[in-house]
Amino acid sequence: DAKTTQPPSMDCAEGRAANLPCNHSTISGNEYVYWYRQIHSQGPQYIIHGLKNNETNEMASLIITEDRKSSTLILPHATLRDTAVYYCIEVSNFGNEKLTFGTGTRLTIIP
Amino acid sequence: DTAVSQTPKYLVTQMGNDKSIKCEQNLGHDTMYWYKQDSKKFLKIMFSYNNKELIINETVPNRFSPKSPDKAHLNLHINSLELGDSAVYFCASSRRGGNEQFFGPGTRLTVL
Numbered sequence: 001d002a003k004t005t006q007p008p009s010m011d012c013a014e015g016r017a018a019n020l021p022c023n024h025s026t027i028s029g030n031e032y033v034y035w036y037r038q039i040h041s042q043g044p045q046y047i048i049h050g051l052k053n054n055e056t057n058e059m060a061s062l063i064i065t066e067d068r069k070s071s072t073l074i075l076p077h078a079t080l081r082d083t084a085v086y087y088c089i090e091v092s093n094f095g096n097e098k099l100t101f102g103t104g105t106r107l108t109i110i111p
Numbered sequence: 112d113t114a115v116s117q118t119p120k121y122l123v124t125q126m127g128n129d130k131s132i133k134c135e136q137n138l139g140h141d142t143m144y145w146y147k148q149d150s151k152k153f154l155k156i157m158f159s160y161n162n163k164e165l166i167i168n169e170t171v172p173n174r175f176s177p178k179s180p181d182k183a184h185l186n187l188h189i190n191s192l193e194l195g196d197s198a199v200y201f202c203a204s205s206r207r208g209g210n211e212q213f214f215g216p217g218t219r220l221t222v223l
Contacts, residue, residue: 034210043115043201043214044154085152095208096142098156098167 002102003027004088009106018075020105022088025069030093033064035073037084038104044087047073051093083109114138115215117202123221124192132187132218134202142166143185144203144212145177154201160185161207189220197222 005023012018024033034049048055048062050071055062061074075082087104091097115136124130136143144167145157159167163179174190189196199219203212 032210038154041217043203043217044212045214046211049210091210095210096159096161096166096205097210098144098159098169099146099154099210099212100156101154103153 002100003090004102006086006088006102006105008103009108011108011110012075012078014080014109014111015077018078018082018107018109020073020075020086020088020107021070022073023070024088024090027068027090028092031090032093033062033068033071034089034091034099035060035062035086036089036099036101037082037086039081039084044099044101047086049091078107078109080109080111083107115202115204115213117200117215117218119218120216121219121221123223125223126192126194128192129188129190130192130220131189132200132202132220134185134187134215136183136202136204136213136215138204138206138213140204140213141182141207142205142209143179143182144205145185145187146201146203146214148199148201148217150198157187157200158185192220192222194222196220 035047036044038044064071085104144159160179199217202215
């Protein structure tokens, strides 16, 4: 079972920053936080991951709290194509691990 | 160029039949996976293979048999299909030691 908790749904206005929270209070020291999203009728897509430092790539930023018990995925300028279900997943650092998906957050970008 | 491809995209069949879903990746990855997404949208791992060797088998019925002829392919064969097998099946791949998985477009299986 998934060990992370996320709000079931969120709305965000187009062009604004979308901030998606995730709680992972039982995360262990060797586990990363990974974010994936699934756009309707497509396969999941990797977004970003981090261990304890904040991370940024061309898609998003990831802010991890100092105690590592929660994190926030930030889409800086949301577009309609960002409408999707976003999943926050704990993954150990051993590599080639299975992904245990929870129910995720359904993000709707509103024009 | 499609990184992870699956065929067919849709598969409709009768109970009791045997069917296969094919997956190919052109990313040069060593590890491939099969996930099942049921009608309630829960995504669950079924199998993973690393360089043709079975690594993960998540208590999937014996009717499901993955086959990896080479590290670029991981096919899923299902015997004696049941109504509960209706779902979307996703193939994925990752490089050696990585957890960034690349998913295929999915195969929607409907068992009547």
